[in-house]
Amino acid sequence: MQIEFYKYQGTGNDFVMIDNRQEIFPKEDTKLIARLCDRRFGIGADGLILLENDPETDFKMVYYNSDGNQSSMCGNGGRCLVAFAKKLNVIDDNTTFIATDGLHHAAVADNGIVSLQMIDVADVKITPEYVFMNTGSPHHIQLVDDLEHYNVKENGASIRYGELYGKQGSNINFVKKIDETTFSLRTYERGVEDETLACGTGATAVAIAMNVLGETKANSIDLNVEGGKLVVSFDKKDGHFTNVFLKGPAEFVFKGTIEI
Numbered sequence: 001m002q003i004e005f006y007k008y009q010g011t012g013n014d015f016v017m018i019d020n021r022q023e024i025f026p027k028e029d030t031k032l033i034a035r036l037c038d039r040r041f042g043i044g045a046d047g048l049i050l051l052e053n054d055p056e057t058d059f060k061m062v063y064y065n066s067d068g069n070q071s072s073m074c075g076n077g078g079r080c081l082v083a084f085a086k087k088l089n090v091i092d093d094n095t096t097f098i099a100t101d102g103l104h105h106a107a108v109a110d111n112g113i114v115s116l117q118m119i120d121v122a123d124v125k126i127t128p129e130y131v132f133m134n135t136g137s138p139h140h141i142q143l144v145d146d147l148e149h150y151n152v153k154e155n156g157a158s159i160r161y162g163e164l165y166g167k168q169g170s171n172i173n174f175v176k177k178i179d180e181t182t183f184s185l186r187t188y189e190r191g192v193e194d195e196t197l198a199c200g201t202g203a204t205a206v207a208i209a210m211n212v213l214g215e216t217k218a219n220s221i222d223l224n225v226e227g228g229k230l231v232v233s234f235d236k237k238d239g240h241f242t243n244v245f246l247k248g249p250a251e252f253v254f255k256g257t258i259e260i
């Protein structure tokens, strides 16, 4: 069978998008999803996302990591899916959709920048070495010296598979402060099992962590990721983070058909 796919990327975090409103895609076929995401034997991507019908919202997001397993929320994938929904004329410029972590509101600006509301965050674990929180996906955040030369893959894998996070694992973010409102980060992604060029839930977690640690007082934070720039903004009251928005580019790359 041939299926049509669309390739998108948001700050270099790239995704295979499939319109599954007719329920044609074999969603339980983990090996197939891993093959479609494979950069040598398939299309190549950090993840695969199905756009499906939802009775109460504009559409449903079903996200798989490049290892073929369905996973928790993907912030950049969510932003790219909004751009894809607009391309398919499923939505106009504003939308509400459902994902694994609940409802998301999003807006597409005239310049193609997609702003996505993320879940509220109240539980933040702070230790002298690291911060941990769930922003739709689990994130470990730690400040490091010399981020440019840091071995993200080796150190990320050792924390992800170490005793802290057990079988479930976590995404691992390494951070450097640039100035009062700007931070650089590099992320080891669970399910990709490598560094990716960007991670949206990771950027969100880093912005909140830097505020909680007192590294910034700002509530709109610029994040330099390997594949570009993201902005995270929020409201904070009594340690609760609400109106959390992840903003950045979400771009169509190419479309094609593939035999599955």
Ligand SMILES: N[C@@H](CCC[C@H](N)C(=O)O)C(=O)O
Binding pocket: 013, 065, 071, 072, 073, 074, 075, 076, 077, 137, 138, 170, 171, 189, 190, 191, 192, 198, 199, 200, 201, 202
């Ligand atoms: N790239 C994503 C995160 C995707 C989920 C993650 N790999 C996991 O399984 O926890 C993002 O942009 O948030």
